[in-house]
Structure formats: C-alpha cells, structure tokens
Amino acid sequence: MTVPASTPAPRAFVSYSWSSPTHEAWVLSLASRLREDGVDVVLDKWDLKPGHDAIAFMESMVTDPTVTKVIMVCDRTYVAKANAREGGVGTESQIISPEIYRSGSQDKFAAVMTDADEDGRPYIPTYYKGRIYFDFRSGDRFEDAYEQLLRWLVDRPQYVKPKIGSVPEAILSAAPAATATQSKARRAEQAIRESSVSAVAYVREYGDALVPELQALSPDIARGEATDEKVLAAVAAMRPYARQLVEIAGVAGRYSEDARVWEALLAQIERLARLMWRQPDIMSWHPHQFDAFKIIARDVFVSTLAVALDEERFDLATATIDRPWLIRPTEGANRPSTSDFTAFDNHVESLEHRKQRLQLNRISLHADLVHDAHAAGSAPSLESVLQAEFVIFLRSVGQATQGRWYPFPLVYASDRFAPFPLFARAESEAFFARLAPVLCVPDVAEFRRRLTEIEGGDRVSRMFDHQGLPVKYLANADFLGSRR
Known part of the structure; x- marks a missing residue:
C-alpha cells in the first residue's frame, strides 16, 4: 500500500x-x-x-x-x-x-x-x-x-465503521413482543422440539398465562367514544400474543407426531375464542367490547390452519377444521353445546362503524387488517393465510355448517388466476389423495363437481362488491389429479 x-x-x-x-x-x-x-x-x-x-x-x-x-x-x-x-x-x-x-x-x-x-x-x-x-x-x-x-x-484502517443509517420502518412500526408469556412460550416450544412427555403440560401452562394477558388488553369503551380507535389499539396490543401462539403451532406442526400436543394447542385457541363473547362475570359492556377478540381469534384460527397446510400436516389441518369447538355460550335448551369452525367468523361492527365514520372507500377493513398483519416476511405469509381462507371457504359451502364463512381476506385474491400452491401440487394424484380429507371429498371427480356448483352460485358472484372469486382457477380445477 x-x-x-x-x-x-x-x-x-x-x-x-x-x-x-x-x-x-x-x-x-x-x-x-x-x-x-x-x-x-x-x-x-x-x-x-x-x-x-x-x-x-x-x-x-x-x-x-x-x-x-x-x-x-x-x-x-x-x-x-x-x-x-x-x-x-x-x-x-x-x-x-x-x-x-x-x-x-x-x-x-x-x-x-x-x-x-x-x-x-x-x-x-x-x-x-x-x-x-x-x-x-x-x-x-x-x-x-x-x-x-x-x-x-497513514490513517487508512482496513475496516471502516459504516455510516449510521435509519432504523427500518418495519422495526419502528412493529408491535412490542409478548414478553409476559415469552418464557412459557419458549419452554413449550423446546419441549415440543425434544418430544418431551411434558410438552402437553407446557402448552397448557402457556395457555394459563396467555388468556389473562389477553383479557387485560380488552378495550375500555364508554358510550359516545370513537370505539373503532380503541378496538384497533387493542388489536395492535394483542397481535404479538397471537403471533406467539401461532409460532408454537408452527413448531408443533414441524416437529411433533404426538396428536395430544396439537389438541392441547387447539384447546388454547378455544380458550381465546371464548373471549369473543361476554363472560358470565361481566355485567356491563359495550356492543363493540369484544370486537378485538373477534379479530384476533379468527386470525389465530386461520393462521394455525395455514401453518399446518404449509407443513403438509393434513392430519392436523383436518383435526383443526373438524374439531367441535366449545366456545359459544349456551343459550336455551335443546341446542348443541359445541360449534363448528364457522363460530370463528363473526361480524365486527366497529369496523363497519369506522368505515362509515371516516368515509373509507374500502371493500373490507377487516381484510385490510389481515393484509397488514401478514406483511412480507411474516409467518405464516399472506399467501398461506389466503390459501387457508380458501380451504375453509370450500368446506363451508361444500357441507352443512352451523354458520357461514365469509372469506373477506380473499378480496386480495379476487384478481388472481394462478392456483394456490396446495392445489398446484394437487396435480399429483397421490398428493390430492392426501389433501382430500381436508377438503372433505372422496375423489377428484366429486371435488370438481363441487367447485362447479360453488362457482355457479350467487354467493360467489356477489362477493366483494360483485367482483366475484375465480374459484376454479384458484383450485386448479382442470388439472387436479392429472399426474400419477
């Protein structure tokens, strides 16, 4: 030199x-x-x-x-x-x-x-x-x-300290971590990875800590206030806990073969979902009091299914959709105590109130929330969540359910004409056979018949301000099972 x-x-x-x-x-x-x-x-x-x-x-x-x-x-x-x-x-x-x-x-x-x-x-x-x-x-x-x-x-060091840049916007805008339950979450994840006999107990222990933390974040709403702002603030505070629960589900889907671990996780989601309704000890409440829980519980349910599908754990995906959920309060006699998966799809009135109050020209504010919560780099990704929404929607219109499932996040797929990854891979006959129990169909022929029926119905054509949904394209209908 x-x-x-x-x-x-x-x-x-x-x-x-x-x-x-x-x-x-x-x-x-x-x-x-x-x-x-x-x-x-x-x-x-x-x-x-x-x-x-x-x-x-x-x-x-x-x-x-x-x-x-x-x-x-x-x-x-x-x-x-x-x-x-x-x-x-x-x-x-x-x-x-x-x-x-x-x-x-x-x-x-x-x-x-x-x-x-x-x-x-x-x-x-x-x-x-x-x-x-x-x-x-x-x-x-x-x-x-x-x-x-x-x-x-000569003051020419080999390594020069880089100039200080700006903190990435994703970091500045990110919600804080769910630190109150972090230790228990990591313990549960480690036990699952190690196939410990205590894994189920650690998942339950995590749930025991999670539910009170979420309850404490319930918005304090008084009549006459802009309730949507408080609901969205509560949702933002709950997001880290939702992500944490889904991360544990991802670890279980990847590492555990013990069905009891997945069942224990679904039980914690069930406990979270009960917060969507007034508990017996709550004597005074606002109609929008539980909207934040409706948003979070639905997202956790769909995201959990998404990680199971991403891992191709179709056994866990089927268990998630087919589970009888004990979450709704029992009202009157001669009614079933459990609900099917449609119990997670509830109208969030405060979002409609926000849309009208701010005169927002958006098809679905709830869909926008899902889109923003699963931005680039998130797990599960937005595509995985939309894929799970599509699977749930197909199940809801393909069989008798207690309620309806409106897949509003799929507004972000309304102009998509490429199949979701699962259905692209289902061109393999063997792969479709593995996926069939999740879709609750016996074979490709029956599934195609169901897709034709769904796409021809008024329900699909009226979706998203009559934009509709390209069901047969998203499901890869013409090429399913075409390869041995």
Missing part, C-alpha cells in the same frame, strides 16, 4: 534500542521501507547529527505537533532500559510515558513487538501494557504486520 501523492506524508519518529548490529539493521530496513511507502520517518541515524543535543532531539520528536506518530520498537533490551529508565531509551521513556496518558495522544503511540520471553509473551514496557501494538515476532507474518503498521501510520 502506497500513500497517494496528493496526501500529505505522515511524519513518524522511531524509538528503539541499539541492542545489536542485527537489530539496528532490522530497524533501519523497516524505516527505509516505510519511507518508500510514503511515511516521513525520523530516525536518529538519519536526523541526529554529531554535536546535536540528543535529549532535546528526543523530546522534540515526542512533543513536536508535526510528528504525528511515534513507533517504539520493543525488544528485550528496549523494555529493560525503558522500565529501569536507563540510557537514551530510558530518557525517551520518561518523555513518552506522560504523553501516552494525555487524552489527545491516544492514537499517537504504538509499539512494534520484535521479541518474546520464555513463555511466548511479548516484551512491553510497563507504562504501555494494554495498548495497541504490532506483532513482528514471526517472520512468516511480517507482511501482514507491516501492512497493519502502515495503515495505522
């Missing part, structure tokens, strides 16, 4: 001991090479003339502001004289040592190590311990050490 001609040459003084002719020749060679590489080296052999005051010369080299660097070549003799304050080296040490501790001189001095003791430790003057040095003790590493020294002399 050579200093550019336009750059002022740095001026460096070399302090060393006349230990031996060999050592003196080594120092002279080093100083000569540094001068060749653009450093104005000051050396007694060149600059201290006969009759000059040696002490004044040394002192001026250390204190002269034009001397930007001082190199101390440390061998056994140099260190012994420096510590004992003997000879010329001792005199230089008396001048150098106080300068080293001055705040403005921290980068002016550096040691060049050429010798080591019996234990391999470099010889360093006592006043210099713990500071920067360049290791020339090994001939094999001379070139590396020389480059480091030269870079220090």
